[in-house]
Amino acid sequence: MASKIEIKPIGKKDTEWVKETTREKFGADFIFDAGKKKYPYKLPGFIAYLGNEKIGVLTYEIMNGSCEIVTIESLKEKISIGSLLLKKLKETAINENCRRIWLITTNDNLSALNFYQKRGFNISNVYPNAVTKTRETVKPEIPLYGENGIEIKDEIELELKI
Ligand SMILES: CC(C)(COP(=O)(O)OP(=O)(O)OC[C@H]1O[C@@H](n2cnc3c(N)ncnc32)[C@H](O)[C@@H]1OP(=O)(O)O)[C@@H](O)C(=O)NCCC(=O)NCCS
Numbered sequence: 244m245a246s247k248i249e250i251k252p253i254g255k256k257d258t259e260w261v262k263e264t265t266r267e268k269f270g271a272d273f274i275f276d277a278g279k280k281k282y283p284y285k286l287p288g289f290i291a292y293l294g295n296e297k298i299g300v301l302t303y304e305i306m307n308g309s310c311e312i313v314t315i316e317s318l319k320e321k322i323s324i325g326s327l328l329l330k331k332l333k334e335t336a337i338n339e340n341c342r343r344i345w346l347i348t349t350n351d352n353l354s355a356l357n358f359y360q361k362r363g364f365n366i367s368n369v370y371p372n373a374v375t376k377t378r379e380t381v382k383p384e385i386p387l388y389g390e391n392g393i394e395i396k397d398e399i400e401l402e403l404k405i
Contacts, residue, residue, distance in 0.1 A: 244322045244323065245322070245323035245326075245327065247293060247294075248291050248292065248293055248298070248322070248323065248324060248327055249291070249292045249293075250289050250290070250291055250292075250327050250328060250330075250331045251289065251290055251292060252287070252288070252289055252290075253287060253288045253289060253290055253300070253302070257290060257297075258284050259284075260290075260297060261283055261284040261288070261300060261302065262283075262284040264297075264300055264316065264318075265283045265284065265314060268314075268316050269314070269384075270382070270384030270385060270386070271382060271384050272284060273382075274313065274314060275377050275381045275382050276347040276373075276377075276398055277347050277398070277400070280381065281304070281313050283300075283302040283313055283314045284302075286302040286303060286304055286313055287302070287303060287304075288300060288301050288302035288303055288313075288314075289301050289328055289331050289332070291317075291324045291327060291328055293319075297318070298317070298318045298319050298324055299315075299316060299317045299318055299319075299324035299325070299327075299328055300314065300315070300316050300328075301314065301315045301316075301328040301329070301331075301332055302314045302315075303332055303335075303336075305336070305339055305341060308340065308341050308342045308343075309341060309342065309343050309344075309345060310332070310335075310336040310339065310341040310343070310344045310345070311344075311345055311346060312329075312332065312344060312345070312346035313346075315328055315329070315346075320354070325358055326362070329362060332344065333403075333405065336405055337405055341405060342404065342405065343402050343403060343404050343405060344364075344402065344403045344405060345367065345400060345401065345402040345403075346359070346364075346400070346401055346402075347398050347399065347400050348398075348399050348401065349374055349389065349395050349396075349397065349398060349399065350374075350393065350395065350396055350397040350398075350399060351388070351389025351390070351391055351393035351394070351395045352389060353391055353393075356399070356401075359401045359403075360401070362403070363403050364401040364402060364403045365401065365402060365403075366399060366400070366401055367400045367401060367402040368399075368400035369397060369398070369399055369400070370397060370398040370399075370400070371396070371397050372396055372397060373397060373398040374395050374396055374397060374398060375396050378395075
Protein backbone atom coordinates (compact mmCIF):
# COMPACT_ATOMS: atom_id res chain seq x y z
CA MET A 244 0.00 0.00 0.00
CA ALA A 245 2.69 2.51 1.06
CA SER A 246 4.38 2.17 -2.33
CA LYS A 247 1.16 3.29 -4.09
CA ILE A 248 0.84 6.45 -1.98
CA GLU A 249 2.22 9.60 -3.62
CA ILE A 250 3.13 12.76 -1.72
CA LYS A 251 2.78 16.04 -3.63
CA PRO A 252 3.00 19.69 -2.60
CA ILE A 253 -0.24 21.52 -1.88
CA GLY A 254 -1.16 23.61 -4.93
CA LYS A 255 -3.37 26.69 -5.34
CA LYS A 256 -6.22 24.51 -6.58
CA ASP A 257 -6.17 22.59 -3.27
CA THR A 258 -6.94 25.61 -1.05
CA GLU A 259 -10.66 24.89 -0.69
CA TRP A 260 -10.02 21.19 0.01
CA VAL A 261 -7.47 22.01 2.73
CA LYS A 262 -9.90 24.53 4.25
CA GLU A 263 -12.76 22.01 4.27
CA THR A 264 -10.60 19.17 5.61
CA THR A 265 -9.36 21.42 8.44
CA ARG A 266 -12.94 22.44 9.23
CA GLU A 267 -14.10 18.82 9.37
CA LYS A 268 -11.30 17.72 11.70
CA PHE A 269 -10.68 20.81 13.80
CA GLY A 270 -14.16 22.43 13.85
CA ALA A 271 -13.09 25.62 12.01
CA ASP A 272 -10.78 26.61 9.16
CA PHE A 273 -8.14 27.75 11.65
CA ILE A 274 -6.38 26.22 14.57
CA PHE A 275 -5.15 28.02 17.67
CA ASP A 276 -2.14 26.79 19.55
CA ALA A 277 1.04 28.12 21.13
CA GLY A 278 -0.89 31.37 21.54
CA LYS A 279 -1.49 31.93 17.82
CA LYS A 280 -4.26 31.59 15.27
CA LYS A 281 -3.07 29.64 12.23
CA TYR A 282 -4.81 29.11 8.88
CA PRO A 283 -3.58 25.83 7.35
CA TYR A 284 -5.05 26.67 3.91
CA LYS A 285 -2.68 29.65 3.70
CA LEU A 286 0.39 27.53 4.49
CA PRO A 287 2.66 25.29 2.43
CA GLY A 288 2.35 21.57 2.85
CA PHE A 289 1.84 18.20 1.23
CA ILE A 290 -1.07 16.04 0.19
CA ALA A 291 -1.01 12.25 0.12
CA TYR A 292 -2.71 10.66 -2.89
CA LEU A 293 -3.87 7.17 -3.68
CA GLY A 294 -4.44 7.48 -7.42
CA ASN A 295 -6.52 10.67 -7.69
CA GLU A 296 -7.94 10.39 -4.20
CA LYS A 297 -6.61 12.76 -1.53
CA ILE A 298 -6.01 10.65 1.59
CA GLY A 299 -3.93 12.87 3.86
CA VAL A 300 -2.53 16.32 4.39
CA LEU A 301 0.26 18.05 6.30
CA THR A 302 0.74 21.81 6.60
CA TYR A 303 3.79 23.51 8.04
CA GLU A 304 5.38 26.84 8.77
CA ILE A 305 9.11 27.60 8.90
CA MET A 306 10.28 30.43 11.13
CA ASN A 307 13.73 31.22 12.54
CA GLY A 308 15.17 27.81 11.71
CA SER A 309 12.25 25.92 13.25
CA CYS A 310 9.70 24.01 11.25
CA GLU A 311 6.28 23.66 12.82
CA ILE A 312 3.86 20.94 11.79
CA VAL A 313 0.67 23.00 11.96
CA THR A 314 -1.66 20.16 10.95
CA ILE A 315 -1.25 16.55 9.94
CA GLU A 316 -4.17 14.37 9.11
CA SER A 317 -4.60 10.90 7.73
CA LEU A 318 -7.96 10.21 6.16
CA LYS A 319 -7.16 6.48 6.26
CA GLU A 320 -5.15 5.66 9.36
CA LYS A 321 -2.45 3.01 9.75
CA ILE A 322 -1.47 2.59 6.12
CA SER A 323 1.67 4.80 6.37
CA ILE A 324 0.21 8.11 5.20
CA GLY A 325 1.41 9.92 8.33
CA SER A 326 4.90 8.42 8.07
CA LEU A 327 5.23 9.36 4.39
CA LEU A 328 4.06 12.94 5.03
CA LEU A 329 6.50 13.24 7.92
CA LYS A 330 9.37 11.86 5.81
CA LYS A 331 8.69 14.46 3.12
CA LEU A 332 8.55 17.23 5.71
CA LYS A 333 11.85 16.14 7.23
CA GLU A 334 13.54 16.33 3.80
CA THR A 335 12.07 19.80 3.30
CA ALA A 336 13.11 21.04 6.75
CA ILE A 337 16.67 19.76 6.22
CA ASN A 338 16.83 21.49 2.81
CA GLU A 339 15.64 24.69 4.46
CA ASN A 340 18.40 24.42 7.10
CA CYS A 341 15.99 23.99 9.99
CA ARG A 342 17.40 22.83 13.30
CA ARG A 343 14.20 21.29 14.55
CA ILE A 344 10.67 20.18 13.71
CA TRP A 345 8.06 20.86 16.36
CA LEU A 346 4.33 20.69 16.87
CA ILE A 347 1.60 21.08 19.42
CA THR A 348 -0.84 18.29 20.17
CA THR A 349 -3.31 17.84 23.00
CA ASN A 350 -3.30 15.63 26.10
CA ASP A 351 -6.11 13.39 24.78
CA ASN A 352 -4.46 12.66 21.44
CA LEU A 353 -2.93 9.30 22.24
CA SER A 354 -2.46 8.32 18.60
CA ALA A 355 -0.45 11.48 17.91
CA LEU A 356 1.63 11.05 21.10
CA ASN A 357 2.33 7.45 20.05
CA PHE A 358 3.05 8.39 16.43
CA TYR A 359 5.54 11.17 17.13
CA GLN A 360 7.40 9.59 20.06
CA LYS A 361 7.93 6.39 18.06
CA ARG A 362 9.44 8.56 15.35
CA GLY A 363 12.05 10.23 17.52
CA PHE A 364 10.15 13.25 18.83
CA ASN A 365 10.51 14.24 22.50
CA ILE A 366 8.11 16.18 24.68
CA SER A 367 9.67 19.65 24.93
CA ASN A 368 6.95 21.62 26.75
CA VAL A 369 3.60 21.12 28.44
CA TYR A 370 1.07 23.94 28.75
CA PRO A 371 -1.50 22.93 31.35
CA ASN A 372 -5.05 24.12 30.62
CA ALA A 373 -4.01 25.97 27.45
CA VAL A 374 -6.81 24.31 25.47
CA THR A 375 -9.38 25.07 28.17
CA LYS A 376 -8.40 28.74 27.89
CA THR A 377 -8.58 28.68 24.07
CA ARG A 378 -12.03 27.06 24.22
CA GLU A 379 -13.25 29.80 26.56
CA THR A 380 -11.80 32.69 24.58
CA VAL A 381 -10.98 32.04 20.92
CA LYS A 382 -12.48 28.75 19.77
CA PRO A 383 -15.63 27.46 21.44
CA GLU A 384 -15.81 24.77 18.70
CA ILE A 385 -13.14 22.70 20.50
CA PRO A 386 -14.96 19.69 21.96
CA LEU A 387 -14.73 19.01 25.68
CA TYR A 388 -13.71 15.38 25.19
CA GLY A 389 -11.37 13.77 22.68
CA GLU A 390 -11.86 10.53 20.82
CA ASN A 391 -10.60 8.49 23.76
CA GLY A 392 -13.12 10.03 26.15
CA ILE A 393 -10.33 12.06 27.77
CA GLU A 394 -11.05 15.70 28.60
CA ILE A 395 -9.09 17.97 26.23
CA LYS A 396 -7.24 20.44 28.45
CA ASP A 397 -3.52 20.74 27.85
CA GLU A 398 -1.20 21.52 24.97
CA ILE A 399 1.82 19.27 24.60
CA GLU A 400 4.76 20.41 22.49
CA LEU A 401 6.94 17.78 20.85
CA GLU A 402 10.16 18.35 18.96
CA LEU A 403 12.61 16.51 16.79
CA LYS A 404 16.13 17.89 16.53
CA ILE A 405 17.43 17.57 12.96
C1 LIG B 1 -1.32 10.88 14.02
C2 LIG B 1 -1.69 10.47 12.60
C3 LIG B 1 -1.35 11.61 11.66
C4 LIG B 1 -0.88 9.22 12.22
O1 LIG B 1 -1.11 8.95 10.85
P1 LIG B 1 -1.17 7.48 10.20
O2 LIG B 1 -1.38 7.69 8.75
O3 LIG B 1 -2.10 6.59 10.89
O4 LIG B 1 0.33 7.04 10.44
P2 LIG B 1 1.05 5.71 9.89
O5 LIG B 1 0.08 4.86 9.18
O6 LIG B 1 2.26 6.13 9.17
O7 LIG B 1 1.49 5.06 11.27
C5 LIG B 1 0.53 4.70 12.26
C6 LIG B 1 0.74 3.26 12.69
O8 LIG B 1 0.26 2.38 11.69
C7 LIG B 1 1.25 1.38 11.43
N1 LIG B 1 1.12 0.95 10.03
C8 LIG B 1 1.43 1.67 8.93
N2 LIG B 1 1.18 0.94 7.82
C9 LIG B 1 0.70 -0.26 8.25
C10 LIG B 1 0.24 -1.42 7.61
N3 LIG B 1 0.22 -1.51 6.26
N4 LIG B 1 -0.20 -2.47 8.38
C11 LIG B 1 -0.18 -2.38 9.72
N5 LIG B 1 0.23 -1.29 10.40
C12 LIG B 1 0.66 -0.24 9.67
C13 LIG B 1 2.54 2.08 11.71
O9 LIG B 1 3.58 1.19 11.97
C14 LIG B 1 2.19 2.92 12.90
O10 LIG B 1 2.27 2.22 14.11
P3 LIG B 1 3.40 2.58 15.19
O11 LIG B 1 3.37 4.08 15.36
O12 LIG B 1 2.92 1.88 16.40
O13 LIG B 1 4.68 2.13 14.61
C15 LIG B 1 -3.18 10.08 12.50
O14 LIG B 1 -3.52 9.26 13.60
C16 LIG B 1 -4.18 11.22 12.41
O15 LIG B 1 -4.46 11.73 11.33
N6 LIG B 1 -4.78 11.62 13.52
C17 LIG B 1 -5.84 12.64 13.50
C18 LIG B 1 -5.31 14.04 13.30
C19 LIG B 1 -4.36 14.40 14.38
O16 LIG B 1 -4.61 14.15 15.54
N7 LIG B 1 -3.23 14.99 14.01
C20 LIG B 1 -2.18 15.29 14.95
C21 LIG B 1 -2.40 16.58 15.62
S1 LIG B 1 -0.85 17.39 15.70
